[in-house]
Amino acid sequence: MTPPTRAQITAPLTQPTYQVRIWVSGGWQALSVSDIQQVDIQHTTSDDLHGVAFGASVGAEGSVVVADTPTLRAYTWQLMPIRVDFGFATSDRVQAFVGIVTAMQRDGVTMTWTCRGLDELMRGTPVYTPMIAGHLAATQTTVTSAELTSGGIINVILWTCGGRPLEQQATYPSAVFYYTCHNALIAPAWAWVAGENAWDELQRCCKAVGGQIIQRPDGVIAYVNPLYFGAMSGTPFTFGGATFATVSLQGEARDIVASVRMRVTIRRMQGEQTVYEDTTARYVAANSTISVVCDLPVPVYDYVYAASGAPTLPSTGIVATDIWGVRATPAATLTQSAAARATIHIANTSSTPLIVSRLALRGRPVEAASDEQAIIGSGMPQLELGDAAEALVQSSAHAAMLGALYTSFYGVPRPIITLHTCGYDPDRIVGERCVLHDPDAGFTNEPVRIVAIRVHETGATMDVDVVSVAGLPTLDQFFVVDGVYTDTDQRYLGY
Amino acid sequence: MLLAYDYGLTFVSGMPLSAHGQLNRLRRAIGMLDMLSMRGRRAPTEYMIQPIENSDGDPTVLGRGSFQYRLGLTTLSVHVGLPVSSTIQIVLDGVVALSTTTSGAQILTVSLAGRGYGDYQVIDCVVQVTPHTGARGYRLYDAYVAPVSGIVGAPPALPAAMTSSLPLSALQALATLADWQMRVCATVTQSAFMGTLFQSAMFWPGQQLLWSGSIAKDNDADRLYLSLSYRVETNQAEQLQLQISGVGVATSPTWSAGQGGNYAFDISLAAYADGAILDIRLLQVVTTAEASGVRPHASRYSVVDVYTYRASYPYATPVAISDALEVLPFSTVRDRLNTMRSQLSAITTRIQQAPDVFDRMRLFSWIPGSDAGQIAYFGGECRTMAAMGIRAHDLLWVKGRDLALCYGPRSVTANLDAPYAITWVHEERITSGDAVETKLIRFDSYAGLFPGVPYAIVGPDIRFVHEGFV
Numbered sequence: 027m028t029p030p031t032r033a034q035i036t037a038p039l040t041q042p043t044y045q046v047r048i049w050v051s052g053g054w055q056a057l058s059v060s061d062i063q064q065v066d067i068q069h070t071t072s073d074d075l076h077g078v079a080f081g082a083s084v085g086a087e088g089s090v091v092v093a094d095t096p097t098l099r100a101y102t103w104q105l106m107p108i109r110v111d112f113g114f115a116t117s118d119r120v121q122a123f124v125g126i127v128t129a130m131q132r133d134g135v136t137m138t139w140t141c142r143g144l145d146e147l148m149r150g151t152p153v154y155t156p157m158i159a160g161h162l163a164a165t166q167t168t169v170t171s172a173e174l175t176s177g178g179i180i181n182v183i184l185w186t187c188g189g190r191p192l193e194q195q196a197t198y199p200s201a202v203f204y205y206t207c208h209n210a211l212i213a214p215a216w217a218w219v220a221g222e223n224a225w226d227e228l229q230r231c232c233k234a235v236g237g238q239i240i241q242r243p244d245g246v247i248a249y250v251n252p253l254y255f256g257a258m259s260g261t262p263f264t265f266g267g268a269t270f271a272t273v274s275l276q277g278e279a280r281d282i283v284a285s286v287r288m289r290v291t292i293r294r295m296q297g298e299q300t301v302y303e304d305t306t307a308r309y310v311a312a313n314s315t316i317s318v319v320c321d322l323p324v325p326v327y328d329y330v331y332a333a334s335g336a337p338t339l340p341s342t343g344i345v346a347t348d349i350w351g352v353r354a355t356p357a358a359t360l361t362q363s364a365a366a367r368a369t370i371h372i373a374n375t376s377s378t379p380l381i382v383s384r385l386a387l388r389g390r391p392v393e394a395a396s397d398e399q400a401i402i403g404s405g406m407p408q409l410e411l412g413d414a415a416e417a418l419v420q421s422s423a424h425a426a427m428l429g430a431l432y433t434s435f436y437g438v439p440r441p442i443i444t445l446h447t448c449g450y451d452p453d454r455i456v457g458e459r460c461v462l463h464d465p466d467a468g469f470t471n472e473p474v475r476i477v478a479i480r481v482h483e484t485g486a487t488m489d490v491d492v493v494s495v496a497g498l499p500t501l502d503q504f505f506v507v508d509g510v511y512t513d514t515d516q517r518y519l520g521y
Numbered sequence: 522m523l524l525a526y527d528y529g530l531t532f533v534s535g536m537p538l539s540a541h542g543q544l545n546r547l548r549r550a551i552g553m554l555d556m557l558s559m560r561g562r563r564a565p566t567e568y569m570i571q572p573i574e575n576s577d578g579d580p581t582v583l584g585r586g587s588f589q590y591r592l593g594l595t596t597l598s599v600h601v602g603l604p605v606s607s608t609i610q611i612v613l614d615g616v617v618a619l620s621t622t623t624s625g626a627q628i629l630t631v632s633l634a635g636r637g638y639g640d641y642q643v644i645d646c647v648v649q650v651t652p653h654t655g656a657r658g659y660r661l662y663d664a665y666v667a668p669v670s671g672i673v674g675a676p677p678a679l680p681a682a683m684t685s686s687l688p689l690s691a692l693q694a695l696a697t698l699a700d701w702q703m704r705v706c707a708t709v710t711q712s713a714f715m716g717t718l719f720q721s722a723m724f725w726p727g728q729q730l731l732w733s734g735s736i737a738k739d740n741d742a743d744r745l746y747l748s749l750s751y752r753v754e755t756n757q758a759e760q761l762q763l764q765i766s767g768v769g770v771a772t773s774p775t776w777s778a779g780q781g782g783n784y785a786f787d788i789s790l791a792a793y794a795d796g797a798i799l800d801i802r803l804l805q806v807v808t809t810a811e812a813s814g815v816r817p818h819a820s821r822y823s824v825v826d827v828y829t830y831r832a833s834y835p836y837a838t839p840v841a842i843s844d845a846l847e848v849l850p851f852s853t854v855r856d857r858l859n860t861m862r863s864q865l866s867a868i869t870t871r872i873q874q875a876p877d878v879f880d881r882m883r884l885f886s887w888i889p890g891s892d893a894g895q896i897a898y899f900g901g902e903c904r905t906m907a908a909m910g911i912r913a914h915d916l917l918w919v920k921g922r923d924l925a926l927c928y929g930p931r932s933v934t935a936n937l938d939a940p941y942a943i944t945w946v947h948e949e950r951i952t953s954g955d956a957v958e959t960k961l962i963r964f965d966s967y968a969g970l971f972p973g974v975p976y977a978i979v980g981p982d983i984r985f986v987h988e989g990f991v
Contacts, residue, residue: 160529162536209536215527253537294915297641297961395915395965421527426541430845499846504537510686511851519544519854520537521845 077493086143124245277441402429561742
């Protein structure tokens, strides 16, 4: 069979099919259909009531109710990878959810697996990155994009969590997950992550440069530039009155922003200096190795290595003696050189124990040099960006760009419009630009963007949250770099 | 309070041309670069005149100073005037780097290649005559390391003017050119001025040298500014005379006993050739000493700074400020960019045509003295000399022994028979003990030391004081 066609999807009477697969013993195993009692999944782009809020607050969630059988009960459910596929009797099924099981409840008859998307994996992943200087916060992923050397902080976080660019799937066929990124609009002066959970960092990044992180039904994590929120490609799908049962709308005044307040922390790279010093005595047994994790008080742009250029400590960086006090020079290799953490691997290849009495790392630290408050826009309500901005907003230009971005995207209410009980449509994905046309409900060819999809009844129906994107700026309205224009062409200047 | 220049402005193909992040940032950078590129020069102090007149040591020191080595510098140049054929030596960090016998006005050069200096290392330099035969009239006019172009490279190419597109290469080239200009300006920051703090002058009729140094006119900076403060204790009539190359060019008003205050010579150098070394001397001329029956006391002078500047600053008119989501015709956007391109071009030309200002880094002059006794006299016991500056940057490199950073309001107590007692509200130790230390300090670490605030580095052995950018 083939993937579902529009005719199959929009038929008056559909015959939904479903499949749940779990990762067991190194492979995907499909559950027996008879064991599956109920599957509900949802994908959202934000937990804010403002429809185009920046961030990565919510990814994907689901709940799978199965029979409480001895076989299923025997599986180690904690963090068990799980996939859900939906389709129709006359078509193949398509992947609708990718995640892990985060909670289990059973009552002797049924067992409910509560699932979350890949955000849950990233929440549990502390990330240390190198210092990234002046890159766009997210950079366009391509077949050849060099993520770790020229990627933005969002790319580096996703890569460090085990993701690989979707465009490089052929090169990395067994990645933990795939991701795809647009270019972001803003390049923070300095960006790094120092052990924070990756998902929270992604959210902060989005709030500090604009944009959203979403998880698509196929499990791909995507960073979406806000200028694509209202952008349309091809003929958009129209939600007409016949495609849903009822419609409701909710918004909150607090989600409107007239001005933005944020801390601007200007950072500067300092000259080469000792960035870490540790005089703890460490014993290294003969013919053995130890690893020392060094958490730096101030992140560094780079480290000073030995003259060879290899990531080894210069001889001045380590003081070691044998147990008789005779100076020794064990090899000390930096196995991790993140901005805020270095791991030194000390190898004693001699036949006598060594005592390491001093370790010192030299490098160029990036220090906060000035701290001020910026208020962009005027009037109330005023949004305080808090720690979302604190780490990444490091120049008045960044503050001005971000403030203008917030006021133009949050300047008018964009309440959530919920289309209840739509027929399940695997072609609809969060982030998609569509049209809502239901004059009876007050919507006439309203340009909308899907911000959440909640699939119920094991792939039979779904509720869809959309938000109006009327008036949102889109990329084609701007003068762009490398664009060709005539003198009278009128466009926006960017943020 | 940091320098508002951010390197590394980048453009990305297919992305919107940003108002705040790109156009305004470049506009602001150009405004700053325009100002910085019109700078003049500070005069190095030549202190050895008096010490050498009173010293016949072997060797006898003509001058001592320090420079900060940067990768790319190749040559140390020392301008000397030798009254008789003499063997002159240039000693770098205790090693004789040049020893030559010559006479007259000379520019001595020493290659810095292969000396093993590290980037940012402060190198001590001593210029000395050996043996000193007792001749008078040795001069040390100027000392600098060059070329700065070896550090920052040649200027990047100016892109073609934009016509019907916004080429990534052209936009990025503008940003790269601005970065190069800023690197030049940030690299050739000037050393602090080794000035005097209420040094003793004469209390008998006659004239005496108060200060000597030299400077050259360059970069259209055709005015000389020499600022000082004075206090006449008992002389009934005295004035200052400013000489250039031995010719009196200006005099102060005549001051009498009890008068004191600030004064500045502000004269035109338009008549002098660009690049010619101008020998500047400041003399105290006492015409009438104390009144009968009054116990005589020395007048006191502080020479605070000596520099050249422009009579007028023809700043380029900035392009209009851009706004996010501003709707414009392409011709306006293109014209803004092309105007900024022209302004960057003019700045590059200005930098390249003023090598004395932008291609040379002058040595910081030490407290004078050929021996420990003289050093102690000028630097310690009297605390007559201090490195003085007005904060214009983020950082301060210092090298020396037992140094303090002083700023804020100061009180001066006149001790008529001894050095004036000077105390600052803020006097922060930056080195301690007897060891000579090199330190990098951040101005922002000191409350109240904002940009534009004067400061002084005091101590018995000040070897290097140089502002810089982070």
